[in-house]
Amino acid sequence: MNWLTNWSPSWQWFHRLGSPRWFYQTTGRWLPWLSLLALTLLSTGLVWGLGFAPQDAKQGNSFRIIYLHVPASFLALAGYYIMAIAGAIGLIWKMKLSYMVMKSAAPIGAALTFLALFTGAIWGKPTWGTYWVWDARVTSMLILLFLYLGVLALQYAFYSNEAGNRASAILALVGTVNIPIIYKSVDWWYTLHQPATIKLTSAPSMHPDMFQPLLVMILGFYCFYTVALFLFTRAEILRRERKSTWVKELVIGAQH
């Protein structure tokens, strides 16, 4: 069995990654810098977008809502991948940290999806003349919100933690079917929603003066999302590992 022991060093990172204690300590070192970066990017992007970007020729100043609407929608979708992948890793390798990440991603994703819908509704009023339309993009985003809430609710629907985690993970994985529908909804169906502003395969359809602050906001939202995910996961780690020696030592150490 020599080959097995020879293999272990290359797998060490994977096991370390699965250790709640290692995650807690490492993210503790990263959080101050990441928070500072998020705050800087978000405040710069917001001031730039709201005050300095030129107004839109057709929509006037109402278009400035884009600086919140697009980043929130981006992360509402990206966060779903994170939740589903974390759930899949939990199902396959029975990694408890992975389930904690999945559980933490649900409230953040729900909040950001709500923001995407809310800012979209407020933008819709001056632009489309209505707060709400049952069109493909808006409706598929509403389904995304229900998927997030469903994953959250399943966590509390089972007496056993393990059963709740498995049910949540399966719902998260089945729900990924909705993600390409959201992306493609503006192309597949006749809709009021404008087509994607940013595509990986082509240049942005926006003027650089409008696009640059949007890029700063999107980067800021990515950093913010990571900070929030770390904070929620760390709270969950403390709650679940409260009987362990390292958490007791950590709490006693913090008191002195």
Next chain:
Amino acid sequence: MNFQFENLQQLLAMDGHGPFVWTAVLVSLAVMLWLIIKPLADSKAAQKDVVRDIARATNSNGEA
């Protein structure tokens, strides 16, 4: 790159779109603030539980 408004009133009014834009900004900031405060409060509560458990364990040891 220039500031697009003459004064604070114009920035707030945004040619009539102000109420829409600023509501979106305020609600977004409130939700994002909640996403930071909520896990920090949960962490604090969890740490309080640990302290209580330790105190309880040392008390019962003292009686025995």
